[in-house]
Amino acid sequence: MSDPDVYDLIIIGGGPGGLTAGIYAMRAALKTVLIEVGLPGGQMNNSDSVENWPGDEHIGGADLAIKFSQHAKSYGLEVISQEVVDIEPGLDFHTVKLANGDNLQTYAVIMATGGNPHKLNIPGEEEQYGKGVSYCAVCDGFFFRDKTVVVVGGGDTAAEESLYLAKLAKKIYLVHRRDAWRAGALLQQRVKAECKIEILWNSVVTQIRADDSGVCGVDLQNTQTGEKSKLSTDGVFIFIGFKPNNKLVPAGTKMNADGYVVTDEKCETNAPGIFAIGDLREKYFRQIVISAADGATAAMTAAHYVETRKSAEACELPEALQTEAV
Numbered sequence: 001m002s003d004p005d006v007y008d009l010i011i012i013g014g015g016p017g018g019l020t021a022g023i024y025a026m027r028a029a030l031k032t033v034l035i036e037v038g039l040p041g042g043q044m045n046n047s048d049s050v051e052n053w054p055g056d057e058h059i060g061g062a063d064l065a066i067k068f069s070q071h072a073k074s075y076g077l078e079v080i081s082q083e084v085v086d087i088e089p090g091l092d093f094h095t096v097k098l099a100n101g102d103n104l105q106t107y108a109v110i111m112a113t114g115g116n117p118h119k120l121n122i123p124g125e126e127e128q129y130g131k132g133v134s135y136c137a138v139c140d141g142f143f144f145r146d147k148t149v150v151v152v153g154g155g156d157t158a159a160e161e162s163l164y165l166a167k168l169a170k171k172i173y174l175v176h177r178r179d180a181w182r183a184g185a186l187l188q189q190r191v192k193a194e195c196k197i198e199i200l201w202n203s204v205v206t207q208i209r210a211d212d213s214g215v216c217g218v219d220l221q222n223t224q225t226g227e228k229s230k231l232s233t234d235g236v237f238i239f240i241g242f243k244p245n246n247k248l249v250p251a252g253t254k255m256n257a258d259g260y261v262v263t264d265e266k267c268e269t270n271a272p273g274i275f276a277i278g279d280l281r282e283k284y285f286r287q288i289v290i291s292a293a294d295g296a297t298a299a300m301t302a303a304h305y306v307e308t309r310k311s312a313e314a315c316e317l318p319e320a321l322q323t324e325a326v
């Protein structure tokens, strides 16, 4: 018989992946709790507008976050607003430790703690986020049709996203702090062949300027000569790396060199009963729809895992108790 104090599944993180996992877990009748320290919806709350979530041609990020949360709660999902401080893997149960001192036991854990794009930390960046400053071309590029944008970075992401933006914007200034690419040769060639993209080598953005309608320009500085200049632009896209929130990932869980958790296609880590989804998981694209798909995949796999564990436990019970367990 199951211990009523033990959860079937604990989901850590309430972004699109975690909330979708919550929906699927509740529909699979798993005793589930979702733990989130911030606002439900995660990074969605920072998007002024989302136009690529299927079924909603145009919806505010915060509104979509509320819809995800309400949907999950409509199935009775328990949500705890607390910080998780540790995940302790165990042979029988895993223990999730909260900042308030509570220790929760569970058969399965889904880690959905996401990540954050690296910031330039310059004046205007935080203030204009969502009003012309963006870290996602697929999410926000559409708002810059026939406009001028600045892209910051010299890696694969900056190159690839500049090419994406070139399909929409009329002019892209790619600002890179050195005079050599970090991006791969093929992407370099494709950027070079795109006449809408002009590269400003040895340059950094030192300030993002705005007027009443949002971003209107940037201040630049040459890293070799120190020379300062100004550039008019309607938007600034920053692609200088991304950091997964992996501080809770238990020791021994396989991660790649960039700190993303390595899973199989069912979102299983190498630790039994511990799953990783969304931006925390090693994958190619970072999108709401992809995190949601991870959440569904992990919850369905977790349901199967919990069922298998409980069946095995029932078989181990003394004969007299087995009748009760059935």
Ligand code: NAP
Binding pocket: 119, 120, 152, 153, 154, 155, 156, 157, 158, 160, 177, 178, 181, 182, 183, 204, 239, 240, 241, 242
């Ligand atoms: P990345 O490779 O770490 O490149 C970050 C870029 O931002 C570098 O050019 C770096 O300059 C620049 N940068 C970092 N901090 C900066 C700052 N404070 N101010 C100005 N510039 C700064 O990151 P990424 O491009 O996001 O790529 C991450 C990983 O994903 C890489 O392994 C990449 O190969 C992979 N990826 C692959 C593809 C693909 O194969 N199509 C697409 C996207 C990503 P420096 O060069 O001077 O260090």
